[in-house]
């Protein structure tokens with residue numbers, strides 16, 4: 276897949292503080308890219324730079340194969356975005372807000388308003404001004420507005436905020452539909468791993484302004500299916516045997532008595548036999564399912580899977 280969005284050394288300094296540092300991200304055409312990071316990691320600032328709301332201090336942004344500049348109006352017209360909270364004309368109704376947006380964008384297509392409202396599942400709202408909408412309804416309306424012109428690239432900052440579990444599922448299904456049926460590329464930020472896990476094709480993990488991992492979800496899942504957890508007398512001794520006798524490198528010492536072996540090739544009985552043979556006391560051994568949380572938690576803490 277070719278890339279639709281690339282940043283090269285993207286950097287932002289606010290009042291002497293570097294909040295985005297040398298970010299090189301690569302979003303492929305047609306995918307859902309999950310931009311994951313804790314609050315304050317720099318997601319919004321990156322998205323603002325991608326949509327020309329904030330000027331980068333350094334680096335470059337390339338979208339649709341062209342460099343983004345302050346004059347890239349045409350390029351921005353091919354994109355849809357919600358950055359931070361969507362703002363509407365509160366006294367107007369949903370439809371009126373969307374019609375105004377179409378007018379502003381020079382996109383005259385009456386059917387598109389109905390279609391967008393239908394897609395985000397906003398119904399029975401004909402009489403209500405937007406000020407009476409719940410946060411979740413406003414989020415949906417924001418998404419409707421962002422997709423109304425059928426953009427090729429959709430940039431959504433925490434779009435699932437304020438939605439209940441059913442609402443989250445609907446929006447997730449909508450994102451998949453937009454990507455599969457409409458061929459849109461989506462860049463979606465979140466600080467909640469569970470959301471990303473279920474929808475993203477690729478994940479970019481950002482922490483303290485740095486992109487610390489960019490990886491296909493399939494690879495993450497492969498890497499994280501199962502592991503064997505051993506409680507031993509001395510985990511360092513076990514690590515030595517794993518490395519030197521079993522040539523296993525994909526393991527992690529959790530504490531002084533716990534080792535997790537992530538290598539799918541390693542058989543449990545072979546592991547026990549070899550460790551015992553080399554005087555490692557085994558208290559227990561269990562096959563477990565690693566959660567992706569573990570993996571990302573270790574990433575965010577600067578951890579390394581291999582010991």
Ligand SMILES: Nc1ncnc2c1ncn2[C@@H]1O[C@H](COP(=O)(O)OP(=O)(O)OP(=O)(O)O)[C@@H](O)[C@H]1O
Nearest residue numbers: 289290294312313314315316317318319320321466
């Ligand atoms: N206009 C600004 N002036 C000064 N500092 C700013 C400005 N905008 C953002 N920051 C700082 O930059 C850092 C990154 O903020 P940013 O909003 O990009 O993070 P985020 O990952 O989107 O988190 P959140 O989900 O909490 O918005 C924070 O420390 C924030 O305080």
